[in-house]
Amino acid sequence: xxxxxxxxxxxxxxxxxxxxxxxxxxxxxxxxxxxxxxxxxxxxxxxxxxxxxxxxxxxxxxxxxxxxxxxxxxxxxxxxxxxxxxxxxxxxxxxxxxxxxxxxxxxxxxxxx
Amino acid sequence: xxxxxxxxxxxxxxxxxxxxxxxxxxxxxxxxxxxxxxxxxxxxxxxxxxxxxxxxxxxxxxxxxxxxxxxxxxxxxxxxxxxxxxxxxxxxxxxxxxxxxxxxxxxxxxxxxxx
Numbered sequence: 001x002x003x004x005x006x007x008x009x010x011x012x013x014x015x016x017x018x019x020x021x022x023x024x025x026x027x028x029x030x031x032x033x034x035x036x037x038x039x040x041x042x043x044x045x046x047x048x049x050x051x052x053x054x055x056x057x058x059x060x061x062x063x064x065x066x067x068x069x070x071x072x073x074x075x076x077x078x079x080x081x082x083x084x085x086x087x088x089x090x091x092x093x094x095x096x097x098x099x100x101x102x103x104x105x106x107x108x109x110x111x112x113x
Numbered sequence: 114x115x116x117x118x119x120x121x122x123x124x125x126x127x128x129x130x131x132x133x134x135x136x137x138x139x140x141x142x143x144x145x146x147x148x149x150x151x152x153x154x155x156x157x158x159x160x161x162x163x164x165x166x167x168x169x170x171x172x173x174x175x176x177x178x179x180x181x182x183x184x185x186x187x188x189x190x191x192x193x194x195x196x197x198x199x200x201x202x203x204x205x206x207x208x209x210x211x212x213x214x215x216x217x218x219x220x221x222x223x224x225x226x227x228x
Contacts, residue, residue: 015193043206
């Protein structure tokens with residue numbers, strides 16, 4: 001299984017940008033990079049995903065290094081509601097058309113008012 | 114339904130009893146995943162179905178754990194002869210699959226406590 005490495009925790013001030021790093025040095029050419037977050041007492045929810053190019057959506061941006069061995073999730077303006085555990089995941093291809101998602105321990109983001 | 118539905122939400126059982134946890138995925142979703150999550154840890158992969166076929170069960174801890182999805186929709190995770198170490202939140206997720214997005218939609222989870 002492809003592995004990811006994330007810092008255990010990070011802090012940010014409210015209304016400021018947050019950059020959450022993820023290392024995935026063993027990534028293969030077909031692995032998509034997915035980010036999920038888990039709010040307190042809830043199930044994980046999808047944030048964003050990408051393959052090679054940087055991606056933007058209404059929740060966040062994903063910056064992918066040129067060699068794809070690392071990526072960064074960017075929250076442009078952190079709010080108190082963004083306090084959660086953020087997981088960086090490589091979607092593991094088992095065989096064509098079948099995948100599994102292996103979660104690590106994630107980064108616990110604390111947002112300070 | 115609108116989302117992934119799991120039942121029961123809470124289950125307390127005595128050691129040695131069998132339990133069955135149910136997952137009703139989003140209508141039309143092909144793939145279904147089971148995860149187990151201990152307090153303060155990330156979700157741990159257990160098993161995965163495409164339609165009714167169990168594609169990967171490498172995460173099931175031992176032979177007391179089994180899962181089925183006989184008609185390609187509702188799935189049941191069964192734990193036989195429960196032990197205290199089985200206590201955890203059990204989460205189910207579904208996805209459309211066969212797409213590059215592969216976004217997982219998680220249910221609220223079933224919290225199992227084994228006394």
